[in-house]
Amino acid sequence: MAASIVEEAMRTGAKSPERLAIVGIRRGGVPVAALLASEIAGAEDFAVPTGTIDIALYRDDAATALPDPKIGPSAIDFDVSGRDVVLVDDVLQTGRTVRAAIDCLLDYGRPRRIWLAVLFDRGGRELPIAADFVGRPVEIEETAKLEVFWDDAGAPLAARVSAAKVTPR
Amino acid sequence: MTRPFRHQHLLGIEGLEPQDVIQILDTAEVFFEVSRRPVRKVPTLRGKTVINLFYEASTRTRTSFELAGKRLSADVVNISTSTSSVKKGETLLDTVRTLEAMHPDVVIMRHAASGAPHYVSERVGCSVVNAGDGQHEHPTQALLDAFTIRRKLGTLAGLTVTICGDVAHSRVARSNALLLSLFGSKVRIVGPRTLLPPMGESLGVEVFDRLEPALEGANVVMVLRIQQERLAGALLPSLREYSRTFGISPRSLAAAPDDALIMHPGPMNRGVEIEPSVADGARSLVLDQVEAGVAVRMAVLYQLAGEAGSAPARA
Numbered sequence: 001m002a003a004s005i006v007e008e009a010m011r012t013g014a015k016s017p018e019r020l021a022i023v024g025i026r027r028g029g030v031p032v033a034a035l036l037a038s039e040i041a042g043a044e045d046f047a048v049p050t051g052t053i054d055i056a057l058y059r060d061d062a063a064t065a066l067p068d069p070k071i072g073p074s075a076i077d078f079d080v081s082g083r084d085v086v087l088v089d090d091v092l093q094t095g096r097t098v099r100a101a102i103d104c105l106l107d108y109g110r111p112r113r114i115w116l117a118v119l120f121d122r123g124g125r126e127l128p129i130a131a132d133f134v135g136r137p138v139e140i141e142e143t144a145k146l147e148v149f150w151d152d153a154g155a156p157l158a159a160r161v162s163a164a165k166v167t168p169r
Numbered sequence: 170m171t172r173p174f175r176h177q178h179l180l181g182i183e184g185l186e187p188q189d190v191i192q193i194l195d196t197a198e199v200f201f202e203v204s205r206r207p208v209r210k211v212p213t214l215r216g217k218t219v220i221n222l223f224y225e226a227s228t229r230t231r232t233s234f235e236l237a238g239k240r241l242s243a244d245v246v247n248i249s250t251s252t253s254s255v256k257k258g259e260t261l262l263d264t265v266r267t268l269e270a271m272h273p274d275v276v277i278m279r280h281a282a283s284g285a286p287h288y289v290s291e292r293v294g295c296s297v298v299n300a301g302d303g304q305h306e307h308p309t310q311a312l313l314d315a316f317t318i319r320r321k322l323g324t325l326a327g328l329t330v331t332i333c334g335d336v337a338h339s340r341v342a343r344s345n346a347l348l349l350s351l352f353g354s355k356v357r358i359v360g361p362r363t364l365l366p367p368m369g370e371s372l373g374v375e376v377f378d379r380l381e382p383a384l385e386g387a388n389v390v391m392v393l394r395i396q397q398e399r400l401a402g403a404l405l406p407s408l409r410e411y412s413r414t415f416g417i418s419p420r421s422l423a424a425a426p427d428d429a430l431i432m433h434p435g436p437m438n439r440g441v442e443i444e445p446s447v448a449d450g451a452r453s454l455v456l457d458q459v460e461a462g463v464a465v466r467m468a469v470l471y472q473l474a475g476e477a478g479s480a481p482a483r484a
Contacts, residue, residue, distance in 0.1 A: 054199070057199075057203070057211040057212070057213040058211065058212060058213070067174060067196075067471050067472050067474075071196060071199055071471075072199065073198060073199050073202055074199070074202060074203075075202070103212070104211075106208075107206055107207070107208035107210070107211070108206055108207060108208070109207055
């Protein structure tokens with residue numbers, strides 16, 4: 001997935017991947033973002049600015065679900081304006097998290113464009129949102145729970161994909 | 170932070186447990202970052218209404234609460250008694266009931282009578298935040314002080330904090346002493362005997378009537394404002410004498426450790442309780458406290474507004 005992101009960045013006008021930035025959505029997207037950043041750093045010899053956002057404050061069910069006790073910090077210590085930002089999450093389902101993440105990201109500046117990369121796309125969208133980069137689509141029942149398991153750090157992405165388990169409820 | 174906040178109101182530090190305080194401070198860390206973004210606003214409390222009801226003059230606390238509400242996208246209304254029907258003789262309860270009929274989610278209240286927010290909180294359905302009641306409590310000030318200390322020193326435990334000045338009349342001192350004791354920090358109070366609470370020791374604080382020993386080994390020195398009206402009440406002979414005996418200056422600070430931090434809730438009387446060179450010095454956290462104030466009040470509103478939304482309104 002890292003290679004295709006860099007390829008896409010080059011194809012859509014960037015002379016180099018220097019405009020790229022990666023932002024992981026807490027918490028599942030953070031390790032995926034870190035992995036992507038390290039793969040790109042390894043392949044391109046280039047350190048991609050990486051940040052983290054928490055969407056608790058941007059949820060669309062705020063009126064009924066507040067306060068969200070799982071609220072956590074956002075950290076973007078670079079200027080997102082003019083950049084090609086890859087939003088990263090582990091699993092894409094309804095699209096509501098991504099909608100909130102886009103709103104949050106725009107409060108940090110005006111990116112040139114925003115891409116969405118997810119490890120697993122399990123379908124079940126409730127908003128018109130699509131991923132630009134998908135590690136692997138998965139077909140499971142709508143009510144089933146998809147958990148992403150990580151083995152020891154440093155293992156390649158491919159090995160991690162096979163570590164995903166479908167655990168019916 | 171794995172459970173919702175347990176309280177409908179924030180009336181004082183009294184009644185809070187350490188985990189309640191930690192929950193507010195941890196949430197405030199998130200909002201501290203929000204206040205430093207290019208867009209300093211999140212949509213979280215969209216559609217919620219916050220009323221600032223101030224029966225006492227206040228600029229910084231009211232502004233701080235107002236900004237906190239606005240940065241959370243709540244609608245904030247300010248009511249100060251000098252321009253309201255209170256002038257026409259309306260009682261506190263009638264004022265609050267009238268406001269409640271407009272369906273606010275949170276009423277933030279400052280009042281000269283100790284216990285006024287408690288009285289109101291038992292008679293309305295919305296959340297009540299105490300923004301200072303008489304000589305009783307000022308919980309958000311203590312929380313923002315704790316936030317500032319924790320950011321600088323990394324902990325609230327095992328510290329020695331010296332509170333200097335008019336402790337007897339200070340709701341700030343009271344709330345701070347309660348909060349710091351929750352975490353096992355030692356609190357010392359120092360000032361002229363006339364301005365110290367009569368039974369200080371029984372509150373679990375160490376009482377000093379001389380500045381020098383009170384500053385020895387202190388991690389934090391909290392300086393309180395000397396109010397002019399104490400002169401009229403004959404509790405102080407003169408501001409000059411106070412300044413010479415208890416003023417925090419480079420000279421008096423020689424008794425404190427070199428890295429002792431200086432705090433003041435404001436507004437400051439420069440040259441009375443604190444020398445300008447100390448107030449503006451490298452160890453002064455005065456402006457950090459102001460910045461922390463907005464973040465901490467955002468955290469309080471965030472925790473309470475959700476609670477209020479799920480609570481049934483009283484008929």
